[in-house]
Amino acid sequence: MLEVADRPTSHDDVSTTNSGKGTIALNAVNHWVPHDIVMRDTWFPVAHNYSVTGKPVRRAVYSHPIFLWRENGVVVASENHPNEKVVGEKSQYTDARGRYPVMEHYGVVWVWFGNPLAADPVHLPSLPFLPPKGGLPRHMTSTVRFECAAPISLENLIDLTHADFLHADVVGDERSDSETVETFFDSETVTMVRTCTNKSVAPVMKFFSGIKQPTQNVRQVIRIYLRSHCAIAYGRFTPGDDVPLFHPCTPETRDRTRMEMVMNTTNSDLLFRHVMPKAGYKVSRQDSYMTSPQSPRYMRDTDRKDLHSKFDQAGQRYRMAMMELADRQAKGDFAYRDNVSADCSEIIGLRKELFQF
Amino acid sequence: MSLNQDAWWAVARSEEVTSEKPLSVDIGDQPVVLWRDNQGIARAMEDRCPHRRAPLSLGCVRDNGWIQCGYHGWSFDGETGRLKEIPNMKDQQRFPPVYKANAFGVTEQAGLVRVCLNPNVAAPLVAARRYDYCGTANVSLTHREYLNALYDDPSLLFSIRGVHFTSYLMAELHEEDGKLVMERSCQWAGMHWPAHFVAEFPLTLLTKTDPVTGETELLLRDDEFRSLFHAVLAPVPSARGVTAVRWRASQGARYPGLRGALLRGINPLTVFSSVNGTKLRTTKPSVSMNGEDLREAIMEGAQPSPGQTAAA
Numbered sequence: 001m002l003e004v005a006d007r008p009t010s011h012d013d014v015s016t017t018n019s020g021k022g023t024i025a026l027n028a029v030n031h032w033v034p035h036d037i038v039m040r041d042t043w044f045p046v047a048h049n050y051s052v053t054g055k056p057v058r059r060a061v062y063s064h065p066i067f068l069w070r071e072n073g074v075v076v077a078s079e080n081h082p083n084e085k086v087v088g089e090k091s092q093y094t095d096a097r098g099r100y101p102v103m104e105h106y107g108v109v110w111v112w113f114g115n116p117l118a119a120d121p122v123h124l125p126s127l128p129f130l131p132p133k134g135g136l137p138r139h140m141t142s143t144v145r146f147e148c149a150a151p152i153s154l155e156n157l158i159d160l161t162h163a164d165f166l167h168a169d170v171v172g173d174e175r176s177d178s179e180t181v182e183t184f185f186d187s188e189t190v191t192m193v194r195t196c197t198n199k200s201v202a203p204v205m206k207f208f209s210g211i212k213q214p215t216q217n218v219r220q221v222i223r224i225y226l227r228s229h230c231a232i233a234y235g236r237f238t239p240g241d242d243v244p245l246f247h248p249c250t251p252e253t254r255d256r257t258r259m260e261m262v263m264n265t266t267n268s269d270l271l272f273r274h275v276m277p278k279a280g281y282k283v284s285r286q287d288s289y290m291t292s293p294q295s296p297r298y299m300r301d302t303d304r305k306d307l308h309s310k311f312d313q314a315g316q317r318y319r320m321a322m323m324e325l326a327d328r329q330a331k332g333d334f335a336y337r338d339n340v341s342a343d344c345s346e347i348i349g350l351r352k353e354l355f356q357f
Numbered sequence: 358m359s360l361n362q363d364a365w366w367a368v369a370r371s372e373e374v375t376s377e378k379p380l381s382v383d384i385g386d387q388p389v390v391l392w393r394d395n396q397g398i399a400r401a402m403e404d405r406c407p408h409r410r411a412p413l414s415l416g417c418v419r420d421n422g423w424i425q426c427g428y429h430g431w432s433f434d435g436e437t438g439r440l441k442e443i444p445n446m447k448d449q450q451r452f453p454p455v456y457k458a459n460a461f462g463v464t465e466q467a468g469l470v471r472v473c474l475n476p477n478v479a480a481p482l483v484a485a486r487r488y489d490y491c492g493t494a495n496v497s498l499t500h501r502e503y504l505n506a507l508y509d510d511p512s513l514l515f516s517i518r519g520v521h522f523t524s525y526l527m528a529e530l531h532e533e534d535g536k537l538v539m540e541r542s543c544q545w546a547g548m549h550w551p552a553h554f555v556a557e558f559p560l561t562l563l564t565k566t567d568p569v570t571g572e573t574e575l576l577l578r579d580d581e582f583r584s585l586f587h588a589v590l591a592p593v594p595s596a597r598g599v600t601a602v603r604w605r606a607s608q609g610a611r612y613p614g615l616r617g618a619l620l621r622g623i624n625p626l627t628v629f630s631s632v633n634g635t636k637l638r639t640t641k642p643s644v645s646m647n648g649e650d651l652r653e654a655i656m657e658g659a660q661p662s663p664g665q666t667a668a669a
Contacts (some may be wrong), residue, residue, distance in 0.1 A: 155409075161429050162428055164430065164444060164445065165427060165430045166427065166428065174430065174445050289427075290409075290411045290415065293411065293412050293415070294409060294410050294428075297410040298410065306408060306409065306410070307408050307455075307456055309408070309443050311443075312408075
C-alpha cells in the first residue's frame with residue numbers, strides 16, 4: 001500500500017529538485033489532470049495503411065486536422081483538404097506546404113506532431129511483434145474509440161487488476177495462487193510486468209483455443225511509450241497462446257481517443273486467431289463503461305487525493321513520468337533522452353522465435 | 358448551487374433501493390449511490406470510488422452487503438464508508454482509516470429513502486402512512502423554479518384526474534409549524550362556470566411545503582372538509598439543473614357519484630416529466646413573488662411579519 005493518500009499537501013509540489021534534475025514528487029500523482037497534458041515532437045499512429053487511398057480521409061491529433069491520402073502510392077498528410085480554400089495561417093506543425101511529416105511502418109500510418117524539422121524515424125516506438133512493412137491480415141486490426149482522455153485509457157491499461165473485474169468473461173477472474181507486479185521505466189517509457197501463477201483460465205482461451213486446464217500461468221506486459229501514447233500489451237499464457245497487441249491511444253481531442261489496434265495472432269490456431277482480435281470490440285466497450293464517466297472527473301485538479309494500492313505502482317509511475325515529460329516540454333525541452341526505437345523484445349519478454357519477419 | 362448539508366432529501370422510493378443493483382441519484386451536484394445491505398438497511402455513499410473515481414453505482418452489491426466498485430473491485434462498508442477489501446490483495450486486507458469513501462446519513466420512512474449529506478444530523482420522524490400509488494419524474498427545471506411553479510400554478514407540474522386547479526386561493530402562502538402552507542380553490546373538471554364567476558368552490562388543494570427541501574404534502578378536500586386524496590411530492594435538486602421528483606399518493610374518503618369514481622379509479626395523479634415552456638413563461642409570478650422571502654425567513658428562524666405573506 002502506498003501511503004500517499006494522507007500526506008500533507010505541502011508534499012504536493014509538482015516540481016522538486018533531485019540530484020539537480022527536475023522530477024515530479026510522488027504525491028503529485030494526486031494532482032493528475034490528464035486533459036492538460038499535450039505531448040508533441042512524436043509520431044502518432046493515425047490510420048491503418050489500408051485506410052489511406054487516393055481519396056482523402058480525415059484524422060485529428062489534439063483537434064488539429066490531418067488529411068491523409070496517397071499521391072502515386074505515397075502517403076501525404078496535410079492540415080488542409082485538397083479541395084479546401086486555405087485561409088489564415090498554417091500551423092507550426094507543418095511545412096511550408098501545410099504538410100505534416102508522415103511515414104508508414106508496421107502497417108500503420110504515423111504522423112509527426114511537433115517541430116517538422118525534428119521528425120526522425122528513430123523516434124518511432126519499437127513494436128517487435130509486428131512486421132515492419134505491415135501485411136498482417138485485416139482481421140487482426142480494428143479501429144476503436146474511447147470517450148476519455150488518452151492518458152486515462154493508458155492508465156486503465158497499465159493497471160491490469162481491472163481486467164479481472166471488467167473483463168473477467170474474456171480474460172478470467174482475479175483468482176490466482178500468487179501475483180507480482182514489477183515496474184520499469186525511463187524518461188520515455190513505462191513498462192509493467194505482471195506475473196500470475198495458476199490464474200483462472202481466460203474464458204476466451206477455454207472456448208476458442210481448447211485449453212482444458214482450469215488455471216494457467218500468465219505473464220502480462222504493458223509497455224507505454226509516453227509521448228506517442230502507444231502501448232504494447234503482451235500476454236503469455238501457459239498453457240495457452242502468446243497474444244501481443246499494439247494498443248495506441250491517439251488523442252484526437254483532449255477527451256477523445258482513437259485506437260488503431262493490431263493484434264498479431266499469427267501463431268495461434270485458426271479459430272483463436274480470428275476470434276481473439278475481435279475481443280477488442282467487447283473489451284473496449286467494457287473499459288469505456290468505466291473510463292467514460294471517469295474521464296470528466298479528472299478534468300480539474302482537486303484537493304481530494306486518489307487512494308492507491310500496491311497494484312497501482314505502475315499507474316502512479318505512469319502519471320509521474322507523463323507529468324515529468326509534460327513539465328520538460330512546457331519548458332521548451334523536446335529532446336529525447338532515451339531511444340524509443342531500440343528493440344524492446346527483451347524488455348517485454350517477446351518469444352522472438354514466434355515473430356520472425 | 359449551494360445546498361443545505363443538514364437537510365434530509367427524499368432521493369428514492371423504498372422499492373427503488375435494492376440489493377440487486379446500486380441506484381444512482383443526485384443531491385445537487387453531489388452524485389449519490391444507494392443500495393440495500395444484507396440486513397435490508399438502505400445505505401448511501403458518494404457515487405465515486407476514491408481509488409480511480411469511477412461511479413460506484415456501476416458496480417454491484419455483494420452478498421455480505423458491501424458495495425463493490427465495478428472497475429477494480431474495491432469493496433466498501435456502507436455504514437462507515439471504510440474500504441474493506443481489495444481483490445488480489447489476498448490476506449493483506451487491513452487498511453489505514455483514510456481508506457474510505459464518504460458515507461451519508463440515510464433514513465427510510467413512509468416509503469421514501471431520505472439522505473443527508475451530513476452523516477451526523479439526526480433523522481426526522483415522519484408519520485407512517487400507507488400509499489396506493491407512487492412514481493418518479495425528472496423535470497428539467499431547477500429546484501427553485503419547480504417550487505415557484507408549484508406556488509403559482511400547480512397545473513404546470515401535475516394533474517389530478519377530474520380536478521381543475523383555479524387561480525384563486527383560499528389561503529395565501531403563509532408559515533404554519535415551520536412549513537410554507539397555502540390552499541388553492543379547485544373545481545371539478547368538465548363543464549363548469551369560469552372560476553371568476555363562481556361563488557363557491559367545491560374543492561381545495563392544501564399544500565404544505567418544507568422550506569428547505571421543498572418536500573410538499575398535497576391534500577385535496579371537498580366542501581365538507583373530507584380528505585379525498587393525499588400525496589407527498591419530493592423534489593430534489595439534481596445534476597444539470599434537473600429536479601428529480603419522487604412521489605407517493607393515497608386515496609382518502611369516498612366521494613359519491615361519477616366524479617368520485619373518476620378520482621378513485623386507477624391512479625389519478627400524474628406528475629409531469631416535462632413542463633410546457635410556453636405556459637411556464639407566460640405564468641406571471643404571483644405567490645412565488647414573496648414565497649422566496651417567506652421561505653428564507655422561516656429558515657432563519659425569524660417570525661414572519663404580518664405583511665410577509667405571499668398574497669395572490
